[in-house]
Amino acid sequence: MLVCQSPAADVTKVESRRRILPVPPLICSHKAGWENICLEYYQLPAFEIPAHYQSDYTIVIHVSCQRLKRKLDECFCTEDIKVGDIAVIPPGVIHSYTTQQSELIILTLSEKLISQAKSQDFEEAEILPHFAKPDPLIYQIGVALKATLTSNTVGSYAYAESMGIALAAHLVQNYSLHKQQCNECCKGLPSSKLLKINQFICNHLSEDLLIGSMAREIGMSKYHFARLFKESTGMSPYQYLIKCRIERAKILLRDKTARISEVASTVGFSDQSQFTRHFKRLVGATPQQVRS
Known part of the structure; x- marks a missing residue:
């Protein structure tokens, strides 16, 4: 090399x-x-x-x-x-x-x-x-x-x-990120830790991610991490995880050959009904409606 x-x-x-x-x-x-x-x-x-x-x-x-x-x-x-x-x-x-x-x-x-x-x-x-x-x-x-x-x-x-x-x-x-949000991040997680945890979540979307595993990734206690994360993003770690899963699912659904149940499993939902419920809540339409 x-x-x-x-x-x-x-x-x-x-x-x-x-x-x-x-x-x-x-x-x-x-x-x-x-x-x-x-x-x-x-x-x-x-x-x-x-x-x-x-x-x-x-x-x-x-x-x-x-x-x-x-x-x-x-x-x-x-x-x-x-x-x-x-x-x-x-x-x-x-x-x-x-x-x-x-x-x-x-x-x-x-x-x-x-x-x-x-x-x-x-x-x-x-x-x-x-x-x-x-x-x-x-x-x-x-x-x-x-x-x-x-x-x-x-x-x-x-x-x-x-x-x-x-x-x-x-x-x-x-x-x-709006500068106002950036200022809020200064009161929460440092930008380097926020970037690291964002990448960790994106790399493990299909897994049953718990707050403890996220906190350990950046060397913090669960309570401290959850509080600072919400200060930085305006969302709890779980809400942010769901949002990331739905964003990845929107991309995967562009492949017309992929079954909706397979997409749901790939991004970490336990079943298609759970996936559809969260998808409709955040997107305003079901996965099938987005695809058609």
Whole structure:
């Protein structure tokens, strides 16, 4: 395995980014004249990506299955990556990982693009770092932008601009926390522990997760953890777990071949009726109605 060791480096500029990677991108948008959004497509050997950060918003789109070890600031996670999983790294967040042979699309969005995407309701929202998770919309946008560059499609600038706006809005809507909520988090769990417990829950959705196991993951007592977690999120750990299960189920239901009972079991519900009851309560429709 190739290893590159260096202190955390600012890789905002293309030439800096390429110094920490073993090979150049096979496809990139730098000569296409795109503004506020950049795409690079890599096929990487097994490699250790050293600690780095940048002033833009980074989306790592995984196009191959693998196991990797990723660190976001002080949070570490071993991830079993599936095609379509994405990681979000906001500006200034130190990111490093050790990967097997892999295929990646890396999208970067400018601060200007994110600021323009913030409506009045999200004016003070802050996008948070996220370990790898499935996001079909971002995956499809990344694949479509890569195909546009590959085919040299006329009008790629306008297409990239519109996709960049859509991506920015999606990040603000789905990956951010209001500053008011952030202030509340300061009174609750530290952001690093909140990120760690969120990843723990997402990785164990199919299990019978108890408050005790969540608390042990971040070295706290059950009572202290439950109180601080609710201060941070506005929900009890159990309510948050149910919400995460339903969000994952919404993605799985897009596969028309998957039986609803199988989806219910995959995300940790004991039976289909329990799953349907919680799904309708949170979504406003049954799984069958969403699918049809």
